[in-house]
Amino acid sequence: MNIVVCVKQTPDTAATLALKDGHVAWGDSPMIVNPWDEYAVEEALRLKEKHGGKVTVLFMGPENAREALKACLALGCDEAILVSDPALKGSDALATSYALSMAIAKIGDVDMVLTGRQAVDGDTGLVPAQIARHLKWTALTYVSKIAALDPNAKTIKVERMLDEGKQVCAGKLPAVVSVVKGINEPRYPSFMGIRRAGKIAIPVWKAADLGLDAARIGFAGSAVTWPEIRAIPPRAISCQMIAGDTPEEIAVKLVDKLMAEQVI
């Protein structure tokens, strides 16, 4: 199995975000692997342990953004590639998925791309299906379990988490699989893994290395732009405590309040 995991580096979910000159700032909070991508990395490592092969982790971002890739190498991924070029700045989901699909094509002979269902910063959740479409591969999204996989027959069967419940879906490889939390329990990096990660060189692939069409990347190639990011004003909310001598008395008071609010 030749597996590529697409990850994104995002601010820690506990970070307090602020706006500085229209850009998002997160102070001293560390950059982390997008939480949903952690499950993709873990699933890739498990598939490799079961079927053999190689796991390459792929990230598109600024030249100096190596934390997420290092973290994935420490967990046991074999190689890491950073796709980085000033020309990619401003890329929307369409342009990002195009660039990633070209990087996956350059890696070559890939059986499966794994990724998280969405990133916790942009929250669009579009990129996995779009990578599949650019590559003309099978897309299997919101996967909560890989139920069967036959690398030789190039078949896969997965459980997908829909709002209505689980769906069992069979498909053909190569495939792009986006995963949800719950598919596995991600491992922690070992001391040896962290040492090993420090020694692995991370190649940087530029737009020209991938043969990217300049009209399809960055600000020029993006359909969607976000001219404005605003802070959401804090909600003025004050808590009214409800007390009573018995649970029943509290319940009556609370239900009265909720009926007065017309929410029940």
Place this chain on the structure above:
Amino acid sequence: MDNMTNKVWVYIDHFKGNAVLTSWEAVGAAKVLASQLGTGVTALIFGSGVEGLAQQAFSYGVDAIKLCDNATLADFRVEPYAALLSKLADEGKPDVILAATTPRGRDVFATSAVDLNTGVIADATVLEANDGLVRVTRPVYAGKLSSTVVCKDKRPQMITLRARAFTAPEPDGSRSGEIEQVAPVLAEDAISTKVVDYAIEENRVSLDSAKIIVSGGRGVGGPEGFEPVRELAEAFGGALGASRAAVDAGWIPYAHQVGQTGKVVSPDLYVACGISGAIQHLVGMRTAKVIVAINKDAEASIFRNVHYGVVGDLFKIVPAVTAEVKKRRGS
């Protein structure tokens, strides 16, 4: 207005012929946009045995329908659905296509947008049209920030809408309109996936569309501790939620998780039982109209973010509230 000239389209997302509620909210949003843009609304209905949905769509006020009723579309699969959507959009050249933000809505739009070389704006909470351009407000960083997003030059503008952010029109069964039957694009042997089975939870209320959500956190203490929480949710006719702590402990499946790495919800009423109030949870529910917390720790940070608080043992308080709700509802 005939089918070809309507420039605002709505993709009707449904599961086995039952439309998700946000599809009708999208019809409401589409009608507002269409009146601003001086055009009509066409609904797209793909599936098998979905004629009933067409009548429903008319009742919510769409002007025309493009209907593809075919066995290859019996289960939602992104390949045949996206191929069809791409072909219709390529021919009909709509300015805007709206859909519900669901796994299906995101996937079919994402995929078609590659075919059509256009943009998708996911999870809109506000739409404003001006000179044919839709300015979209959407939350980012799980709602910690809000951004204005546009798809300036490319068409169609494909936008998925967050559940409960827009109002569905009042249905009127007397309305009707023109149905155009369209043919599928892909034959069965050209589709690389097959749906084998479903495990659908009966009577499950979707967190996205729930008016009332009752959630349990670390304070419920174990899987069985969710029983009183579930009973209150059922008494309200609402959905059952959970904090990440409870999901990570294995007490309840991930599908119930509310928060930054779960569902971001916006019900009329959110009741947090035994939830301490970590920021990752708060961002998932803070737009609820009314928030109630029940927690034994008076110092818990959740109390700084709610309208009503009860300090006490949830195993005593929650069943008492359930009994009171049932009493008032006469059941």
